[in-house]
Amino acid sequence: MGEEFFKVALRIRPLLHKEVLHRHQVCVREVPGSPQVMLFQGNKVDPGNIFHFDYAFGPAASQDEVYDTCVHPLMENLLDGYNATVFCYGPTGSGKTYTLGGMKLGMLYRLHTITHLVEMIDGAGKYIEFLRYIDVFSNKISVRISYMELYKEGLRDLLEMDNNQKVLQIRDDDKGNTGYLKLCKCQSYLIFHID
Numbered sequence: 721m722g723e724e725f726f727k728v729a730l731r732i733r734p735l736l737h738k739e740v741l742h743r744h745q746v747c748v749r750e751v752p753g754s755p756q757v758m759l760f761q762g763n764k765v766d767p768g769n770i771f772h773f774d775y776a777f778g779p780a781a782s783q784d785e786v787y788d789t790c791v792h793p794l795m796e797n798l799l800d801g802y803n804a805t806v807f808c809y810g811p812t813g814s815g816k817t818y819t820l821g822g823m824k825l826g827m828l829y830r831l832h833t834i835t836h837l838v839e840m841i842d843g844a845g846k847y848i849e850f851l852r853y854i855d856v857f858s859n860k861i862s863v864r865i866s867y868m869e870l871y872k873e874g875l876r877d878l879l880e881m882d883n884n885q886k887v888l889q890i891r892d893d894d895k896g897n898t899g900y901l902k903l904c905k906c907q908s909y910l911i912f913h914i915d
């Protein structure tokens with residue numbers, strides 16, 4: 721794993737139909753061939769309004785491109801035993817759900833993610849079962865996945881199918897660690913059996 725633990729990507733979504741109908745204007749564009757974006761008004765770009773990220777994706781970027789650039793490298797680190805988090809941040813309607821959980825091949829739902837793990841495990845002569853909501857820890861390797869939404873002070877478990885509106889209790893322990901109650905049911909487990 722490299723020295724940099726955080727990578728920041730900016731994704732610009734296309735204007736929605738209703739925005740086009742209301743004649744909303746595009747005010748941010750990616751700088752072609754670079755991980756930069758620029759803000760502008762009309763055709764005017766102010767050099768002070770160019771911002772640099774680790775990656776920048778324009779409205780034409782596909783889910784594949786975002787996945788391959790930002791998420792795929794995390795899967796390799798995962799198999800080396802590291803935790804990985806994909807965190808989407810932005811105002812309402814900016815495309816967080818589309819990117820992360822969207823049914824149009826959002827990062828979380830991509831079979832790709834799972835298949836990629838399977839391929840890596842298979843490559844080592846092992847096999848995999850994908851099990852949801854199963855409390856089995858007797859296997860040699862388990863991968864836990866959680867999908868949470870943090871909105872204002874509220875943390876919601878988006879894998880809790882029955883009641884994902886329920887706000888989880890965030891607590892600090894006496895050592896200053898922050899966590900939330902009820903860990904077990906809200907996670908999916910990938911269980912790898914090693915023969």
Ligand SMILES: Nc1ncnc2c1ncn2[C@@H]1O[C@H](COP(=O)(O)OP(=O)(O)OP(=O)(O)O)[C@@H](O)[C@H]1O
Nearest residue numbers: 732733734736810811812813814815816817818819
């Ligand atoms: N890259 C994209 N390409 C095409 N449509 C997109 C893209 N990103 C977002 N959208 C569309 O924009 C709308 C808003 O996106 P989304 O619901 O993901 O926003 P959000 O940030 O999750 O909002 P909220 O915080 O309110 O839940 C949706 O209709 C979604 O389909």
